Amino acid sequence: MRSRPRAVRTGRDGHSERARRASEFVISTNGGVSMEEAETRTLFERVGGTAGVERIVEAFYERVEGDLPLRKIYPDDLEPGKAKLKLYLEQWLGGEPRYSELYGHPRLRMRHLPFAIGEHAAGRWLRHMRAAMQASGVGEAEERVIFAQLAPLAHHMVNRHDEGAH
Numbered sequence: 001m002r003s004r005p006r007a008v009r010t011g012r013d014g015h016s017e018r019a020r021r022a023s024e025f026v027i028s029t030n031g032g033v034s035m036e037e038a039e040t041r042t043l044f045e046r047v048g049g050t051a052g053v054e055r056i057v058e059a060f061y062e063r064v065e066g067d068l069p070l071r072k073i074y075p076d077d078l079e080p081g082k083a084k085l086k087l088y089l090e091q092w093l094g095g096e097p098r099y100s101e102l103y104g105h106p107r108l109r110m111r112h113l114p115f116a117i118g119e120h121a122a123g124r125w126l127r128h129m130r131a132a133m134q135a136s137g138v139g140e141a142e143e144r145v146i147f148a149q150l151a152p153l154a155h156h157m158v159n160r161h162d163e164g165a166h
């Protein structure tokens with residue numbers, strides 16, 4: 001039996017309250033959204049498990065490849081990042097914590113610092129992820145809960161505020 005690491009929250013480095021509330025380790029399933037009481041499955045199960053996450057990430061990366069300003073931020077080889085995002089989302093949505101078993105605590109903001117991410121990029125990233133989820137058959141209720149927490153998490157990754165930033 002695997003022992004599951006406890007949820008760890010971001011925010012020790014003095015970022016906004018909204019960002020602090022966005023857990024990067026695992027999504028909080030009540031998410032402040034009511035009418036979820038009867039649902040006992042994890043969001044990971046509700047989006048279709050490993051196959052569902054794979055569909056989402058493939059659809060997301062297709063969109064990144066077609067979005068020049070966003071594509072420029074990513075390295076030439078997209079495959080390693082794609083594989084990591086699959087493991088990460090599986091864990092974040094309440095599946096097995098395989099990302100952390102391989103790479104340790106997500107420390108997402110720190111891991112994104114080498115890449116220049118402005119507000120526009122965060123907006124485009126979120127738009128593509130929403131379209132990818134819709135194209136992958138994620139239900140409206142699941143999408144609502146997920147984006148209530150994914151949006152602050154994406155804005156938490158913004159690390160460039162100069163005018164030239166994408």
Ligand code: HEM
Pocket residue numbers: 073074075077078080081082084085088103108111112115117121122123125126150153154155157158
């Ligand atoms: C705000 C816009 C974002 C941009 C522009 C962005 C961009 C990137 C880039 C360029 C990489 C490096 C890929 C590589 O090394 O091949 C990366 C890695 C990653 N991103 Fe993002 N990202 C964003 C938001 C997010 C969000 C919201 C999440 C969480 C759901 C996330 C999860 C990850 C993960 C798990 C990795 C791999 C980290 C590692 O272990 O090295 N990213 N991202």
